[in-house]
Amino acid sequence: MKISTDxxxxxxxxxxxxxxxxxxxxxxxxxxxxGSKRFGxxxxxxxxxxxxxxxxxxxxxxxxxxxxxxxFKETPPRVEYSLTKKGASLGPVLLAMCEWGQEHLMNRAxxxxxxx
Amino acid sequence: MKISTDxxxxxxxxxxxxxxxxxxxxxxxxxxxxGSKRFGxxxxxxxxxxxxxxxxxxxxxxxxxxxxxxxFKETPPRVEYSLTKKGASLGPVLLAMCEWGQEHLMNRAxxxxxxx
Numbered sequence: 001m002k003i004s005t006d007x008x009x010x011x012x013x014x015x016x017x018x019x020x021x022x023x024x025x026x027x028x029x030x031x032x033x034x035g036s037k038r039f040g041x042x043x044x045x046x047x048x049x050x051x052x053x054x055x056x057x058x059x060x061x062x063x064x065x066x067x068x069x070x071x072f073k074e075t076p077p078r079v080e081y082s083l084t085k086k087g088a089s090l091g092p093v094l095l096a097m098c099e100w101g102q103e104h105l106m107n108r109a110x111x112x113x114x115x116x
Numbered sequence: 117m118k119i120s121t122d123x124x125x126x127x128x129x130x131x132x133x134x135x136x137x138x139x140x141x142x143x144x145x146x147x148x149x150x151g152s153k154r155f156g157x158x159x160x161x162x163x164x165x166x167x168x169x170x171x172x173x174x175x176x177x178x179x180x181x182x183x184x185x186x187x188f189k190e191t192p193p194r195v196e197y198s199l200t201k202k203g204a205s206l207g208p209v210l211l212a213m214c215e216w217g218q219e220h221l222m223n224r225a226x227x228x229x230x231x232x
Contacts, residue, residue, distance in 0.1 A: 013142040013210055013219030017219070021137050026129040086220055094129055096212040103126030104202055105135065 016093065019064045022059045024049055026094055029066065029087060035082035036070075061104070118162065132209065135180045139174050139230055142210055145203060152198035154188075182206070 020026055024046070031037065033046045040087055058081060061067035066087035072078040136142055140162070147153065147161045159170055177183035182203035188194040188204060 011143055011146070012214045012222055013146070014217075015221040016213040016217035017133075017139075017142065019136060021133060023130055026133065030127075030129070065123070074208055089220065090216065091126055093216045096209045097129045097132040099128075100206060100209045101132035104205065105131040105223045106128055 019066065020090060020093070022057070024053065025061060027099070028057055028061065029083065029090055030094060032067065032083045033088065033091065036080045038078065038080055038116060042081060047068075061087070065091075130133075132211060135182065136206060136209070138173070140169065141177060142213070144170075144173055144177065145199065145206055148183065148197060148199045149204065149207065152196045154194065154196055158197060178205070 020029065027046055027049075028042065031042060037045070039054070039058075044050060045048065046054070048115075049057075058067060058069070062069050065084055068082050068084050068087075070080050070082070072080070130177050136145065143162055143165075144158065147158060154160070155167075155174075157168070158174075159165065159167060162170070165173075174183060174185070178185050181200055184200050184203075186196050186198070188196065
């Protein structure tokens with residue numbers, strides 16, 4: 001119960017940041033937004049992420065109800081990750097952050113490079 | 117130059133999170149969105165923040181071009197903080213995060229409380 005109590009106390013923006021914040025979660029959510037993926041596929045789509053970090057981030061996303069982990073009893077066993085309805089509903093939030101970042105941070109970085 | 121190089125490499129969402137992430141920055145930006153404030157006013161509007169953390173967060177927001185610090189040479193000297201145009205442009209981003217948090221995290225917290 002601790003997590004939800006903390007979230008209740010905090011502002012909704014901080015609560016949202018608590019589930020999508022960090023370096024990898026937005027990229028994982030984005031990668032899953034065009035369909036379910038196996039662990040190895042996710043790792044291949046996200047350069048620079050270690051298997052341990054990806055495992056931990058997926059567990060947190062699953063705990064927060066954004067990602068669904070499904071085991072298929074095949075040989076060899078197959079595990080797939082997909083966005084839940086709640087995870088998919090983050091689309092407009094990520095888009096707003098993406099557009100702001102592109103306009104205000106990526107351009108500035110390029111301008112600074114030209115000026116220096 | 118390190119910060120902008122890192123931002124260039126990262127996705128725009130991660131870049132946005134790097135300037136507004138953390139527990140306090142969204143609340144500071146929201147508090148400044150309805151007009152400039154003195155340091156003491158900001159501290160009073162944001163319960164639970166220490167003077168040291170508020171000072172550090174304001175310095176980072178100033179460095180990232182989201183907050184303007186103005187010194188007025190009066191007796192006693194007056195310092196005011198306000199949002200820059202870039203800081204104010206974060207409004208829709210924070211609103212999207214706020215609405216998502218209210219719908220998906222605050223309600224769930226309340227539901228959980230009712231169920232337990």
